[in-house]
Amino acid sequence: MSQCGRRRLPCSWLAHMYILRICMFKELLLRNTNKPRTQESNNAMSASLFNNIELLPPDALFGIKQRYGQDQRTTKVDLGIGAYRDNNGKPWVLPSVKAAEKLIHSDESYNHEYLGITGLPSLTSNAAKIIFGTQSAALQEDRVISVQSLSGTGALHIAAKFFSKFYPDKLVYLSKPTWANHTAIFENQGLKTTTYPYWANETKSLDLDGFLRAIQSAPEGSVFVLHSCAHNPTGLDPTNDQWAQIVDAIAAKNHVALFDTAYQGFATGDLDKDAYAVRLGVEKLSTVSPVFVCQSFAKNAGMYGERVGCFHLALTKQAQNKTIKPAVTSQLAKIIRSEVSNPPAYGAKIVAKLLETPELTEQWHKDMVTMSSRITTMRHALRDHLVKLATPGNWDHIVHQCGMFSFTGLTPHMVKRLEETHAVYLVASGRASIAGLNQGNVEYVAKAIDEVVRFYATEAKL
Amino acid sequence: MLRTRPFNWGLLRPYFTSSLCKVPRAPPDKVLGLSEHFKKDKNIHKIDLTVGIYKDAWGKVTTFPSVAKAQKLIDSHLELNKNLSYLPITGSKEFQENVMNFLFKESCPQFGPFYLAHDRISFVQTLSGTGALAVAAKFLALFISKDIWIPDPSWANHRNIFQNNGFENIHRYSYYKDGQIDIDGWIKQLKTLAHNQKKENDKQLHCIILHACCHNPTGLDPTKEQWKEIIDTIYELKMVPIVDMAYQGLESGDMLKDAYLMRLCLDVDRYPNWSNGVFLCQSFAKNMGLYGERVGSLSVITPATADDENLNPLQRGNSLQQNIDSQLKQIVRGMYSSPPGYGSRVVNVVLSNTKLKHQWFKDVEFMAQRLHYVRKEMFERLRWPDLINFAQQHGMFYYTRFNPRQVEVLKNKFSVYLTGDGRLSLSGVNDSNIDYLCEALDAVSKMSEIA
Numbered sequence: 001m002s003q004c005g006r007r008r009l010p011c012s013w014l015a016h017m018y019i020l021r022i023c024m025f026k027e028l029l030l031r032n033t034n035k036p037r038t039q040e041s042n043n044a045m046s047a048s049l050f051n052n053i054e055l056l057p058p059d060a061l062f063g064i065k066q067r068y069g070q071d072q073r074t075t076k077v078d079l080g081i082g083a084y085r086d087n088n089g090k091p092w093v094l095p096s097v098k099a100a101e102k103l104i105h106s107d108e109s110y111n112h113e114y115l116g117i118t119g120l121p122s123l124t125s126n127a128a129k130i131i132f133g134t135q136s137a138a139l140q141e142d143r144v145i146s147v148q149s150l151s152g153t154g155a156l157h158i159a160a161k162f163f164s165k166f167y168p169d170k171l172v173y174l175s176k177p178t179w180a181n182h183t184a185i186f187e188n189q190g191l192k193t194t195t196y197p198y199w200a201n202e203t204k205s206l207d208l209d210g211f212l213r214a215i216q217s218a219p220e221g222s223v224f225v226l227h228s229c230a231h232n233p234t235g236l237d238p239t240n241d242q243w244a245q246i247v248d249a250i251a252a253k254n255h256v257a258l259f260d261t262a263y264q265g266f267a268t269g270d271l272d273k274d275a276y277a278v279r280l281g282v283e284k285l286s287t288v289s290p291v292f293v294c295q296s297f298a299k300n301a302g303m304y305g306e307r308v309g310c311f312h313l314a315l316t317k318q319a320q321n322k323t324i325k326p327a328v329t330s331q332l333a334k335i336i337r338s339e340v341s342n343p344p345a346y347g348a349k350i351v352a353k354l355l356e357t358p359e360l361t362e363q364w365h366k367d368m369v370t371m372s373s374r375i376t377t378m379r380h381a382l383r384d385h386l387v388k389l390a391t392p393g394n395w396d397h398i399v400h401q402c403g404m405f406s407f408t409g410l411t412p413h414m415v416k417r418l419e420e421t422h423a424v425y426l427v428a429s430g431r432a433s434i435a436g437l438n439q440g441n442v443e444y445v446a447k448a449i450d451e452v453v454r455f456y457a458t459e460a461k462l
Numbered sequence: 463m464l465r466t467r468p469f470n471w472g473l474l475r476p477y478f479t480s481s482l483c484k485v486p487r488a489p490p491d492k493v494l495g496l497s498e499h500f501k502k503d504k505n506i507h508k509i510d511l512t513v514g515i516y517k518d519a520w521g522k523v524t525t526f527p528s529v530a531k532a533q534k535l536i537d538s539h540l541e542l543n544k545n546l547s548y549l550p551i552t553g554s555k556e557f558q559e560n561v562m563n564f565l566f567k568e569s570c571p572q573f574g575p576f577y578l579a580h581d582r583i584s585f586v587q588t589l590s591g592t593g594a595l596a597v598a599a600k601f602l603a604l605f606i607s608k609d610i611w612i613p614d615p616s617w618a619n620h621r622n623i624f625q626n627n628g629f630e631n632i633h634r635y636s637y638y639k640d641g642q643i644d645i646d647g648w649i650k651q652l653k654t655l656a657h658n659q660k661k662e663n664d665k666q667l668h669c670i671i672l673h674a675c676c677h678n679p680t681g682l683d684p685t686k687e688q689w690k691e692i693i694d695t696i697y698e699l700k701m702v703p704i705v706d707m708a709y710q711g712l713e714s715g716d717m718l719k720d721a722y723l724m725r726l727c728l729d730v731d732r733y734p735n736w737s738n739g740v741f742l743c744q745s746f747a748k749n750m751g752l753y754g755e756r757v758g759s760l761s762v763i764t765p766a767t768a769d770d771e772n773l774n775p776l777q778r779g780n781s782l783q784q785n786i787d788s789q790l791k792q793i794v795r796g797m798y799s800s801p802p803g804y805g806s807r808v809v810n811v812v813l814s815n816t817k818l819k820h821q822w823f824k825d826v827e828f829m830a831q832r833l834h835y836v837r838k839e840m841f842e843r844l845r846w847p848d849l850i851n852f853a854q855q856h857g858m859f860y861y862t863r864f865n866p867r868q869v870e871v872l873k874n875k876f877s878v879y880l881t882g883d884g885r886l887s888l889s890g891v892n893d894s895n896i897d898y899l900c901e902a903l904d905a906v907s908k909m910s911e912i913a
Contacts, residue, residue: 048737048765049606049667055781056788059795062551083547091547105537111523112805113515114753116498117491150589150798157797166485181795188796290482304548305803320483330488337491337619338626339797341592345754346804347546 060180060427068425076423077445079436082232082404083304084371087438092371094302096363100353103360112345117333119148119310120348126355127310131261131275131295138282143315145325147332148343151303152262152296155311156185159258159292161335163223164189170256172223173214175199177407177429179232179260182225196224199234204397204409208242215249221289223256226281228293229274230263230403233431237267237402243277250281251288257281258292265300267402269372271365282314290315297351299404300368306347371435378437379406385446392457406432414452422448491618496879505877507898511890512879514678514858515753516829519892526751528822532811549800551791553587553759557806560813561585561759565744569710569721573728577763581780584762584787586794587801590753591708591745594760595623598704598741600793601762601786602669603628606702606738611652611670613637615883617678620671620706635670638680641848641863645688649695656699667738670696674707674723676857679885683713683856686722693726697733704741711749713856715830717823728763735766746809748858749826755805762786833858836891843900860886868906876902 058066064080086092104110118124124146128139138144149155163170163186172186176195186193196218197210215224226246231237238246250257259281264274282291293312297303313328315321336343354360379399386395398406410418410430418424424445426432437445496512518524525533552558562585566574577583588594602608610624614634621632633655636647655668672692677683684692696703705724711717727733727740745758767782794800812818834852837860841849848855864872864884872878878899880886891899 050737050739050765050782050786051767053605053782053785053789055785056792058788059551059791065550081548093546097546101537105533111525112529112752112754113523114513150802153795153799154797181799184792184796188793298548302546305546305800307798307800307802315482323487324482324485327485327487328482330490331485333491334488334622335626337592338622339593339596340589340756341619342754342756344589344756344802344805347802 064425064427067419071423071425073423075441075444077425077436077441079424079426079432079434079445082299082433082435084299084302084404084435085438087374087440089436089438089441092302094364094367096354096360096367097302097350099363100350100357100360103353103357104349115148115342115345115348117336117342118146118329119343120345120352122356123308123348123352124148124310126352127295127297128312130271130355131264131278131293131312132282132314133272133275133279136279136282138286138314141317143317143321143325145313145315145329145332147311147329147336148348149294149309149311150307150340150343151298151309152260152294153181153185154307154343155294155296155309156182156260157189158311158332158335159294160186160189160191162332164191165331165335170221170223171219172225173218174225175227175231177233178225178227180427182260198231199236199407201409204236204394204407206236206238206242208238208245212245212249215246215253215255218253218255221254221256223258223292224250225258225260226277228259228261228264228277230267230405232262232403233405233427233429234407235401235403235405235434236397236407238277240276240280243280244284247277247281247284251285254289256289256292257285258294260294262294262296263299263403264295265365265368266372266404269365269369271368286314286317288316297347301351301354301364303347303351306350307344308347308351375404375434378434378442381439381442382406382434382437382446385443386449389446389450391446391450391453393453404433404435406434408432408449410449410452411456414449414456417452417455418448422451424448496881499873500879503877503879507895508877508879509890509895509899510879511887511899512881512885514748514887514889516748516751516858516889517892519832521890521892521894524751526822526825528812528818528825529751529808531821532808532815532818535811535815536807546803549587549803549806551794551800552585552787553801554803554806554810556810556814557587558585560810561587561744562761564813565721565724565742565759565761569718570725570728572725573730576730577728580766581783582764582766584764584783584790586760586790587806588743588758588760589756589798589801590747590758591706591743592619592623593756593801594743594745594758595620595704595706596627597760597790597793597797598743598762599624599627599629600797601790602702602704602741604789604793607667607669609633609666609668610704611635611668611701613648613671613673613677615679616671616673617706618881618883633668637677638682638861643680643682643684643688643854645684645692649692652695652699652701667700667702669702669704669741671704671706672723674705674710675713675720676709676859678708678857679859679881679883680861681855681857681859682861683854685854686726689723689726690732693723693733697736700737702738702741703727703736704743706743708743708745709748709857710744711823711826712830712833712858715827715834717749717826736763737765739764746805750809750812750822752805752808755808756802757805757809760790762790833888836888836896839896840888840891840900843896844904858887858889860888862886862903862907864906868909871909872902872906876906878902 061081068078128144128146132139149158172191172193173196174182174193175198183193196214197207200207229237259278265271267274285291291314295310297308354364383395383398408430412428415426415428500510566578608630610629611633612620614637635651636644675683710720713720740763742761747753764783812822837849862884869880869884
């Protein structure tokens, strides 16, 4: 919102604004005495197509961030946005990232020149290795296309734009529930989306049967958007065995799998473990359909605001790849050229440095363990406090879920009361970012949850 | 229940696989593709004059002194740098304040503050100029118009951006004829359009791209008087101007002076109300040397509304502007969620630190002077008069008027790389390669005379 003029004014801005506006206006009217300005602009006004533009609600997550920022209460907790916080509740720049930054700045050839349209090759090729695995058949057979993207959203957007350009009739299946932005990313490109069952609320577990049925009944060749690990918002992932069933079902119907992989290494602290689903999918679908992978370094390298990610496309095994690969790459480049020209350099250079320097890679692995184990500790602390308080309900799902989030099962009413009464902020769906918890606030949060749960339990009885 | 069957791959029709075969190959990007060719060229005299990146007198891409100092400040002040958190969807508040202050108070001191005071500017931090144009295109295509007029010739990516972001009709207006700007042809075309629309009672709005200064690729800009005539016409025809300002400061060396087209469009006396807005797409790629960091902005100057007549200071903000803000946010959220941080932190430091800002102004002046010097030195050798037509020839590019065959010869025989339209990036010229270059240019230009 443009309130710059206003923000520069002292606290009595109302009065100043008033005077300012009057002055400006008088000046304007005086200058335009010869012109029937008001009338003319009124006429123009009615003709303006701008008047048809409606006000959209603010983005839920960024809205929470804003309200939290304005909250004056001394004790407040932000469990909204998915960004890692250290045990003091502060953003944490990974030691490996700090070291990479130093290396880059001390390099004499460092400059701000444009990257190529498809991004920094040392980033894209190394990023492909960590998600597909160095032993990946797809990589060895040279059938993976990788381009740099603006983090996960940018990668998903490229996928959406690619579908809408060449396969506009494909139906896109999203998990229910899913990351709030998924729907918008695909629908903004004119694609139709629908959902597949994922979370069984009664059991707080995976609705595998519903999931598989949806895959079976979907029109042949549909797109299935899968969270490769640390499902957002539920924090609940299929087991390895369940993944096999899911991928087999997708293969049987010639569907296309799109893996959104935003938390590799963040869920368990182990890059390979967290890439299990993607690697399984690429292997099992290698003669069925290409696999789309949207990879983000926002969380696992703490690159949030630097927008680093990659879009990968693993083609199937087939003779035509020689012509398909350059054709698809050229189309991806055209899409990127039309929206950003070329992707941002700074974050890409840092992540490339992390991935190509063995000592930094090793440190990065340790950093991911630091983050994921702190989150696990917090899950246990929260659950244990709730158990100690004898808060009505079962809270074991909090420790069974993984990644940044927990789907607490709290209702929108409870969430609202948490914010209003206790200054604890989470998304209306009941998704809590566990990274926002620390030794200093976890007990406070548990007590707040206890209060709202009891409050609505009593109310329900009345 | 699920039918699990063993994997007899042979039975499975590779449904999607074969349909990927139908994806046609897109032509390589004209500019960035050439750089790849250049890298492979083995000629020791090779000169890359394709991409619009400023190089110093030694042919090096250097970081501006002001930017280098800003970087040092960022590195040494941990509190500036340790936060790699997400920026808000449309960029940080600081960036917005600093850039709007620079654009609308310093660059447009007479009328900019009027628009600011009335909350009539929607602002988005974007991925440089391309990002600004892409967001503007998506917004316009959703609500205002799917018709765009692009100068002929223009930056090759303009067409691509609008075509790929929802525009249906791409029109070209005559800009250049026989080495001169074709103002008459341009205005005539617009008036014909208006005439035909009137005849057919066609109310469709049209957008038009205007290069704010240092036209790419011709390097030729209308004079201030000609601009008045052009903008008068555009205003009269109720077209939606999209001002693409990628080279502010590179024309005269004076940052503020170069914003003249924006000042003209915002002149409330002359143009009381742009009923469908003015779109300003601005970039720090060239004038701050932040190319690859992708920093720029889109400002939408919103039309006057009834709110403006209402002097009640208690009314919070301008509702039209807020609606537009919300739509722009939605567009960005679906494209990339939030803009990259690093480049905007550098811009923030440069713009908010008086000393650094002063240094930046000097850096830009120095750069413009060097480009000026290159033109003069080339003139000394080639005696082509338009090289020193300083009233109209501006910026980083010189338009050779070579045909595609000449450009090919230049590349294949001399290893001198221009873009296919004959655009030459002056910043790649320096004392060590100018003699070789001018000999090559001379030879190729004579080739056409024979042909």
